[in-house]
Amino acid sequence: MTRIVAGTVGGRTLQVPPKGTRPTSDRVREALFARLEHLDVVDGARVLDLYAGSGALGLEALSRGAEHATLVEAARVAADVCRRNVGALGLTARVTVAVERAERFTARPPVHPWDLVLLDPPYDVDEPALADVLAGLPGTLTPDAVVVVERSTRSPEPSWPAGLERFDDRSWGETRVWFAQPVVPATDEALA
Secondary structure (H helix, E strand, C coil), rough: ECCCCCCCCCCCCCCCCCCCCCCCCHHHHHHHHHHHCCCCCCCCEEEEEEECCCCCCHHHHHHHCCCEEEEECCCHHHHHHHHHHHHHHHHHHEEEEEEECCCHCCCCCCCEEEEEEEECCCCCCCCCHHHHHHHHHCEEEEEEEEEEEECCCCCCCCCCCCCEEEEEEEEEEEEEEEEECCCCCCCHHCCC
């Protein structure tokens, strides 16, 4: 059973797609969001949840104070589960569900820049495909944005594109999470 861990809809259960997704465990989600709240990146954030599955990561962010979440999921059945979860939690006005492949979604400029991007791709998404998705993120982020990639501990570190740099990583059980941020170009003052 997957549930929202904390916040305004904490404790509420979520439906999960019947197959093809790997929901983030409650324990990992709790630890991940404790880290994100410590970084002060959740409250008021515009969140992009790529490979959304049930929408648990984006919905957890909303429950903890994010302003809006866009849930991107290529599988129509999983996107329908996202919509049902959004409706059941009463969050319809704060969520957009996009039925689209992550690499196609990130290839377009966003309407608003993202403060928090959450990526929890299925195991069958290989590293080059993940790198293509990450390559679409620089230029779409606020200066203080955080990008989170969740994978198995057996997966290599993602290939970060120019414009993003890893600043932390954590492991919880069989799950490893990398945190990245936009690279801030050096200013003339910093060079002096």
